[in-house]
Amino acid sequence: MQKVHLPMRPFSWAKHLVALFFLVAVSFSAMAQGTVTYVSPGFMPGSDFIIRGSGLSAFQWATVEGVTFPLKEKTDSEVILTVPEDAPVTAAQMFFGWDGDKRSNTQEKVHPVGQVSGTERLLFYEPFVSPVDGRPANNEAIGNTSNFGNKGVVNYMGTGAAKVAWMPEERENAAGEPIWVGFYESFSSLFTVGLGTAESEFTITGINTEGYENIRLAYSLSSWNGQLHDGFEIFYAVDGGDWNSIGNAPVDAVYSKVKMYKNPNQLPATANLSIKFKYNYNDPKNPILVDDIQITGYEEGSANITNLDPETQKVGKWVTVNGARLTDVTKLSFGGIDIVNTEEETNFEVADNGTFVKFKVPAGADMVNDGDDKGKAQVTIHRSAGGDVSSPGLLHATAPETSITMVSPTQGPENGYIYVIGEDLYDVKSIQFNGLDATAFRMVEENKYEVAVPEGASTGKIEVTTANSVGSISSEEDFTINYDFPALSIVVSAEEGNEIEETEIDVHMETENAALADTQITFDVSGQDINDADFDLDKDGLEIKKGETSSDTAILKILNDGDDFEEEETLILTLDARTGEGAVVGKDRTAEIKIVLDVTTSTGKEINANDFYVAKTGNQLEVTFKKPTVRQAQVGLYGQSGRLIRVEVGSKDTFVLPAPTVSGMYILRVVQDGQLMTKKIFVD
Numbered sequence: 001m002q003k004v005h006l007p008m009r010p011f012s013w014a015k016h017l018v019a020l021f022f023l024v025a026v027s028f029s030a031m032a033q034g035t036v037t038y039v040s041p042g043f044m045p046g047s048d049f050i051i052r053g054s055g056l057s058a059f060q061w062a063t064v065e066g067v068t069f070p071l072k073e074k075t076d077s078e079v080i081l082t083v084p085e086d087a088p089v090t091a092a093q094m095f096f097g098w099d100g101d102k103r104s105n106t107q108e109k110v111h112p113v114g115q116v117s118g119t120e121r122l123l124f125y126e127p128f129v130s131p132v133d134g135r136p137a138n139n140e141a142i143g144n145t146s147n148f149g150n151k152g153v154v155n156y157m158g159t160g161a162a163k164v165a166w167m168p169e170e171r172e173n174a175a176g177e178p179i180w181v182g183f184y185e186s187f188s189s190l191f192t193v194g195l196g197t198a199e200s201e202f203t204i205t206g207i208n209t210e211g212y213e214n215i216r217l218a219y220s221l222s223s224w225n226g227q228l229h230d231g232f233e234i235f236y237a238v239d240g241g242d243w244n245s246i247g248n249a250p251v252d253a254v255y256s257k258v259k260m261y262k263n264p265n266q267l268p269a270t271a272n273l274s275i276k277f278k279y280n281y282n283d284p285k286n287p288i289l290v291d292d293i294q295i296t297g298y299e300e301g302s303a304n305i306t307n308l309d310p311e312t313q314k315v316g317k318w319v320t321v322n323g324a325r326l327t328d329v330t331k332l333s334f335g336g337i338d339i340v341n342t343e344e345e346t347n348f349e350v351a352d353n354g355t356f357v358k359f360k361v362p363a364g365a366d367m368v369n370d371g372d373d374k375g376k377a378q379v380t381i382h383r384s385a386g387g388d389v390s391s392p393g394l395l396h397a398t399a400p401e402t403s404i405t406m407v408s409p410t411q412g413p414e415n416g417y418i419y420v421i422g423e424d425l426y427d428v429k430s431i432q433f434n435g436l437d438a439t440a441f442r443m444v445e446e447n448k449y450e451v452a453v454p455e456g457a458s459t460g461k462i463e464v465t466t467a468n469s470v471g472s473i474s475s476e477e478d479f480t481i482n483y484d485f486p487a488l489s490i491v492v493s494a495e496e497g498n499e500i501e502e503t504e505i506d507v508h509m510e511t512e513n514a515a516l517a518d519t520q521i522t523f524d525v526s527g528q529d530i531n532d533a534d535f536d537l538d539k540d541g542l543e544i545k546k547g548e549t550s551s552d553t554a555i556l557k558i559l560n561d562g563d564d565f566e567e568e569e570t571l572i573l574t575l576d577a578r579t580g581e582g583a584v585v586g587k588d589r590t591a592e593i594k595i596v597l598d599v600t601t602s603t604g605k606e607i608n609a610n611d612f613y614v615a616k617t618g619n620q621l622e623v624t625f626k627k628p629t630v631r632q633a634q635v636g637l638y639g640q641s642g643r644l645i646r647v648e649v650g651s652k653d654t655f656v657l658p659a660p661t662v663s664g665m666y667i668l669r670v671v672q673d674g675q676l677m678t679k680k681i682f683v684d
Contacts, residue, residue: 034053034098035053035054036053037053039094039106043069043083045084048080048083050078050081051081052079053077056074056076056078056079057075059097059098060097061097062094063095064092064093064095065088069082069094093105093106120296120392123208123215124204124293124294125292125293126204126292155206157205158202159199160193160200160202160290194289195232195277197287199280200278201278202276202278203274203275203276203277205272206272206274207275208270208273209269209270209273209295213297213299213324214298214304214305214306214323214324215266215269215296215297216266216295216296217262217294218292218293219260219291219292220290221259221290232248233278233280234248236267236273236275238268238270238273238274243276246263247264260292262392269300273295302325302389303327303389305323305379305391306322307322307392308321311393312395312396312398314361314399314424315362315399315400316360316363318359319358319359319360319395320358321357322355325354326350326355327386328384328385329382329383330384332382333379334361334365334377334378334379334380334395335365335369335377338362347359357381366399375397376395378390378393378394400424401424402423402468403422403423403425404421404464406420407475407479408421408581409485409581411480411482411485412480413483413586414453414455414456414457414483415455415587416452416453416485416586417453418450420448420451420462420464421447423447424468425447425448426446427467427468428441428443428465430472431451431462431463431465432462432465433453433454433458434458434461434479436458437454438451439454440452452587453481459478459479459481461478461479462474462479486582487511488551488589489509489586489589491508491509493505497571498558498595498596499534500560502559504556505555505557506554507537507542507554508542508550508551509542509551510550511544514546515582516581516582517546518543518544518546518582519543519544519580519582521551521576521578521579521585522541522577523540523574524574525572527569527570528569530571534569534571534595535557535558535571536556536557538555539554542575544582556573558571570592571592571593572591573590574589574590611626612624619661620658623635623656632650633649633652633670633673636669636670637657637669638666638669639667645660666683
């Protein structure tokens with residue numbers, strides 16, 4: 001078995017941008033002054049590169065793409081080269097120099113294998129290729145290091161057997177049986193490790209993962225000609241300690257077909273990591289096959305992805321990519337489809353702290369790849385700095401199965417708001433009533449849209465078109481235009497409320513036609529700078545009873561929240577969610593309430609500063625008007641930001657307010673009989 005001796009320390013990977021898993025078996029020819037039987041199929045900067053054969057004492061040099069691989073050790077049967085830091089980043093032939101200026105080259109290309117993708121690094125790789133240099137013959141048990149030719153770094157042991165694997169071609173003969181042609185096509189070659197007897201196992205020890213994080217195990221898996229049973233399990237250990245399980249075989253593994261899997265569990269960073277593959281099922285004639293074992297990781301401190309949440313998602317819905325240092329993101333990609341943000345649409349969002357990126361599964365994602373891998377691919381985050389990074393596992397994108405399951409109610413007037421409910425009902429682009437587009441609709445909860453019946457609509461099917469559906473989806477039943485169907489309007493007793501007086505406003509619903517059944521409507525309160533401190537409602541909504549044209553009444557109380565006295569606020573009260581089908585919300589569903597502070601009405605005239613004076617007596621401020629108040633006056637004290645501290649209202653000439661406890665500049669606002677003045681005062 002070939003040796004792939006990878007570096008046991010972190011090093012710079014910036015120049016090595018190609019990730020290649022697909023390594024092929026190398027065939028060789030006799031060369032002048034020496035015969036080569038084995039060449040490392042892959043190279044990684046800083047690692048050893050092995051050449052084996054006979055007559056190798058005549059070996060002088062080796063280059064790939066003009067880059068020299070320095071000679072480290074040489075005997076008649078083995079040459080060890082050092083892979084330089086500036087090794088090529090593409091697969092190429094290797095050229096040899098021999099005594100007497102003889103030249104030769106490999107018939108097959110050798111490959112850079114150091115980088116998996118972006119910032120992820122390949123820390124260990126075992127492809128199980130050609131049976132050279134003491135590798136056990138077919139069906140011999142796995143032994144120690146010497147069987148695989150590894151130079152004293154990584155040990156192999158166990159009861160697993162070396163296998164030459166066959167696979168069926170996809171076509172069948174007349175009897176419907178698979179036609180067996182040629183060898184098993186793994187990522188590397190035709191040799192694997194087979195596990196087929198109870199308690200059979202295969203162990204690799206001495207793998208160095210120090211200096212890395214988010215470390216994962218990947219491997220290709222198949223079965224010889226039988227079923228993959230539940231007895232397959234993988235373990236790891238540190239420094240020869242206890243074995244820790246990292247899970248069973250994937251449930252979608254199919255016999256006689258090889259597939260690469262990446263274990264979702266993270267492995268520890270250590271100088272001596274052991275991996276064990278174990279099978280607890282007795283079927284020696286039909287073993288499972290393990291090949292192309294890889295361990296990858298990210299250099300400590302680099303960007304990396306830990307997982308996708310969820311791992312299966314429908315097109316048009318959102319996925320969270322969790323990880324670390326996910327910054328400088330320019331776009332994402334999935335199966336060759338770019339995910340970018342535009343002025344019209346946000347398709348991905350990046351957390352400020354770099355711990356996650358959220359993205360919408362793009363259209364067509366469910367169609368990437370074929371067969372068992374349809375809709376499955378890695379998610380790659382592209383970054384303007386620090387290198388791209390790909391997910392350790394695959395996202396499975398599926399197509400939504402959009403349908404309309406309910407229309408509530410099934411009749412209504414123009415401008416009445418109804419509900420369209422369904423499955424996979426999201427990213428709605430249009431809703432039509434018998435071919436006429438609705439101009440107002442919104443998602444109120446998952447799979448539920450509120451839509452206003454457009455003016456001019458006629459009885460017929462409701463059709464919904466989404467960004468993710470092919471064509472439109474129709475309701476099973478017709479929606480009936482009924483101009484006499486009750487439509488609810490909101491009615492308020494006042495359109496202005498005073499926060500000083502804490503005005504109370506009556507709110508109820510009315511309809512011209514009596515409700516056909518009991519119906520409840522909730523409130524929604526909105527408005528710029530409006531919050532819970534501005535108002536109080538004694539109930540969450542209203543109810544209209546069957547046969548009634550008016551609902552019960554709610555009390556809206558405007559509260560004194562201490563807002564900036566110069567700020568005018570408008571509270572918007574809206575009839576929102578409906579329960580029951582006895583009436584629908586009509587077009588007059590909102591009421592605007594202006595919130596004011598002044599009790600008195602200003603005439604626009606200003607009070608002369610000489611018409612009142614301010615004095616501090618102990619812990620009180622006294623404001624005294626020089627001329628008597630005829631109707632009503634108001635005195636308010638504010639902080640410099642305009643935040644109300646205290647206000648007094650009354651038909652009097654002198655007002656007493658608590659003096660501020662902190663010295664500084666304050667704002668005094670006085671209103672007397674419609675005349676207004678605002679001035680700054682200093683309180684010490």
